[in-house]
Amino acid sequence: MTGQIMFDPLVPVWVLIALAVLCALGVSVALWRGLSGWAYRGLAGLVILAALAGPVLQSEDRAALSDIVLMLVDQSASQKLADRAERTEAAAETLAASIAGRENTELRRINVPDGPGDTGTEMMAALAEAMAQEPRGRIAGVIALSDGIAHDMERVPDVPAPFHLLHTGKESDWDRRLSVTNAPAFAILGEPVTLTLRIDDTGSAPVAEDGRAPLEISVDGGEPDSYMVPVGRDIELPVTLPHGGRNVIQFVVPEASGELTDRNNAALVQINGVRDRLRVLLVSGEPHPGGRTWRNLLKSDASVDLVHFTILRPPEKQDGVPVSELSLIAFPTRELFLEKIEDFDLIVFDRYQRRGILPSIYLENVARYVRDGGAVLVAAGPDYATADSLYRSPLSMVLPASPTARVLDETYVPKVSEAGQRHPVTAGLPDQDHWGPWLRQVDVNPDAGTVLMTGFEERPLLVLNRVDQGRVALLASDHAWLWARGYQGGGPQLELLRRLAHWLMGEPELEEEALWAEATGQSMRIIRRSLSEDVGAVTITTPSGDIAEVPMAEVSPGRFEAFYDGPEIGLYRLRNGEEEAVIGLGPAAPREFVETIASDAVLAGLIEARDGGSFALEDGLPSVRNVREGRPAAGRGWIGLTPREAYETLDIARTPLLPAWAVLLLTGLMIVTGWLREGRR
Template identity: 70%
Template sequence: MSTTVLFDPLLPVWVIAALAALATCAVIYAFWRGLSGWALRAVAAVIVLAAVCGPVLHRENRAPLSDIVLMLVDQSASQDLSDRAARTEAAAAAVEARIEARTNTELRRIDVPDGQDNSGTEMMAALEDALSREPRGRIAGIVALSDGRIHDMDQMPDLPAPFHLLHSGLETDWDRRLVVRNAPAFAILGEPVLLTLRVEDSGNAPAVPDGKVRVDVSIDGEQPQSFSIPTGRDVELPVTLPHGGRNVLQFSVQAVEGELTDRNNSALVQINGVRDRLRVLLVSGEPHPGGRTWRNLLKSDASVDLVHFTILRPPEKQDGVPVSELSLIAFPTRELFLEKIEDFDLIIFDRYKRRGILPAIYLENVAAYVRKGGAVLVSAGPDFASADSIYRSPLSQIMPARPTARVLDEAFLPNVSDVGERHPVTVDLPQAGNWGRWMRQIEVEVERGDVVMTGVDDRPLLVLDRVEEGRVALLASDQAWLWARGFEGGGPQLELLRRLAHWMMGEPELEEEALWAEATGQNIRIIRRSLEESVGSVTVTSPSGEVFVRDFDEIQPGHFEARHTGDEIGLYRLTNGDKSAVIGLGPAAPREFERTIATDEILTAAIEQRRGGSFAIEDGLPTVRSVRVGRPAAGRGWMGITPREAFEVTDVARVALLPAWLVLLLVSATLIGGWLREGRR
């Protein structure tokens, strides 16, 4: 029970003050006049003023409330290392028993799991949520059982009670960690990119022989290369990407017996390989409106270095002008077609025919260039069907189709063939069905390759082929420029030629037979592109070696997809027929395993805010004491909680100290007494 005196004035305070002033003046005047009853009159005035102030006796019946201790139990992935989980649970049970053994004290246990999306241990968020659900006036203490690796200290709330840490680490713990820094998202093919590696030993680590460890580096899961690097130092390692598109690099250091975990002994880095400059040689024969189209297309791309070889004065031209007066410069054909040909990524022959300018040995060298991985595109005009056709040269060895010597001078609408509906060069071309017509086509007979577009009476119009390591394309018309001019609505001329050029240069996104994957969280989307109508299933091999088989579903012609959910984090290998790929799922070293040695440094701010303490579980659990607010809440072998003495009011009673009848009686008595005293005198 609690009893207090409250005042509930019957009049405004300023009115009571005015009455008190008047009463005081009256009493002083009576005293000055020498009236013997002035004291009794003063008592009467005081009684009246006290009654106007409304004094009330306030009584509360209170029921005491128990104190609450919050216990945060870290159950993140780093707590599963060694025997931390068992040690932590045993300590939690012991703390719970000691708290519950205290009178008027309750324990609230809050389990703290891993955060979402590799965000680590979010203990402060869990603490703030617990504080929002409990009355802060009842919180007597907060105890955290953790390795101290908290990742959201920026969200630490204002603590209402002492904070204590019981960390689960051991004095003998140690761990080795591999870190890859400054890994770029893109790198230029053929040029080494410098990656910074660091191997860190933390905790009570043993000495390393020679101070160096072996690091293995593999690209796309291939045979790794080994390097010996010192520990505790940044080392720059040059890496050259083998192919365009995504390259998955895996760095790993051998696990050593005794370290806490090998989850942070590897690192996955994904780098996209891009070409620095695409070098293109454009060989133009007879001038025609389409020649400028090729030049505009290639010059519009800032990443293309174009060398344009145009025949303006063939040897057979005789116009009587002395050679000494000509301003034309002889083109370095020998240097281009014999010495520098390997420097080009693509050679385009646009309406070129044999005129004796390029000897057969040059064209033979072009054919050899294709077999070694080069690319040749032939844009055929009437010259391709003539006796001087480029086909009737050493280039016939690599041509996918031969001319019949017939030129079809009639309007036709280019169409995508059945194979073209599945080929990345022609699939889903813009404005399909609204293209303009072309006016000429060269009749050819296909000997090999894929016909992706057709023209007059379904005759081959665009033929693509692979020759050993190289690629060849034949466009059996010189009328593509009509689309660029908007004839009859035009067509996707720039998009078609862009795709065609990029396919010939081996860009990964335009491969007709390809297998790759995309990861979203723990889900893998496996994509297979093929010209076949069926591709079977894909074999997925997890980092631990477990094998799964997933069937493909055809999403659209030539495009197949499969789904797989991986439980592990690391490098997954995908195999479908002769195609293979790799995908890194999640970080190789999750945030929970970046640093694994237990520490109390991260929680120092929370501990010092309310003068709490930090204790190692391996040294024994501290006893629990009661301390006053503001006093040190931790000492050697003990931790303190602050009893809050909280209560709830069950009943309230109010009694007036000066009831009306008592006021009337007292005032009457004092006034009559004063009158009688003054009358007797």
């Protein structure tokens, strides 16, 4: 029970002031005139003014409230290193028992797990949420059991009590960390790209031999190459990508004896390999309405360097024109087809027939070029059905279909075959039910490869094949240009020919047999493209060597997908039949393992601002004592809590100090006494 005097005026304050002024003037006049009762009249005025001020005695019935101590228990990934988790839990239990034994004190335990994704330890967010659930006037202190690494210090709340850190590190802790500080997302094939790496030893690390440490580098999960590299400074490493598409490069520093963890000893870098320029040789034979089709297509692609020769005048034409004037420039056949043929990514023969311009030895070299990894496309017209056909040359060894000598001048609408529905060159071509017709087709018999499109009476129209390391395609019609002109609705001529050219040049996205995965956090979407109707399950090897079988489901013709949640961060190997792929899950450098040495450096500002302290658990658990607010709350072997003396008011009672009868009695007594005093005089 407590009491205090309060005022509850019966009239506005300005009225009280005005009455007080009038009373003072009246008493002054009485004093000036020498009236002996002026003092009693003044006392009467004071009694009236005091009564109007409404003095009351307020009594409160209070119930004391306990102090609240917030204990933050860090349970993030970095707290699971060595024996930190066990020491933290033991200290939390001991501290909880100590605070429970204190009079009028309650403990609130807040577990702080890993933040979502790779956000690290969100200790301040957990503290702010806990403080929002408790009255600020009851919080006597905050104690954090942690390694001291918080990743959301920008969200520090206004802590109204001492903040203490009991960190879980040891003096002997040390760790070795690998980081990739510079890695481009794309690189040009055949040109070295520079990656910047760094190996750092932190904590009480032993001195590395010769200041160097081992480093292993592997590409796409292959056998690693080992090197000795310097510790504590940036390492510039030139890397040349082995293939187009995604290249997964893994860097690993073998675990050293005594270091805290090897979780930060590896880094994955995923770089997409792209070609700088694609060189295409286009040889056009007899002129025809679609002669510019291939040229326009290839010139529209900024990544293609096109070398184009058109044979406008056959050698057998005899009109007396000197040989030196038959062309603007000489056709450098020897240079192109013998000396520099390997420089081209694709050779296109557009309605070309043998006329003695390219000797058989040149065409034989083209066939060898295909077997060694080159690509040839034959866009055939009636020339392919004649005795001078390219098929009647050494090039027949790699061509996928032989001519029957028939040219079909019939109207037909090209159709995508069943295999073509699954092949990325022709799969999903738009508006297949509204394509316009073509008017000519060369009749061929497919000898090898895959028929992607058919024409008149379902005869082969587009045939693709792989020959050793190279690729070859035959388009048995010279009327693709009708689609470009919009004849009877046209068709996707540009898209079809673009896909065809890029498949021949080895575009990874157009591979008909392919396996790859796309990562989102710790999940991956596995994609398998195949011409087969069933591909079975994908075998996944985790970073730790565990094996998982994931069945694939067909989502569209030739495309199979599955989803898999990776249990750990690192490099995963995928295998399905002859196809293999690798993918890295999780961040290249998990935030929880960037800094693993326990320290109070991050929380130092908050600790100092709230007069708290920092202690190592390996030195023992400090005692807990009370300190007054504003005083240092930590010392040698002890931490302080500030008693808040909070209370809850149960009842309030108000008693007037001047009852009405007392006011009337005192006022009358003073006035009568003053009157009598003046009457005697």
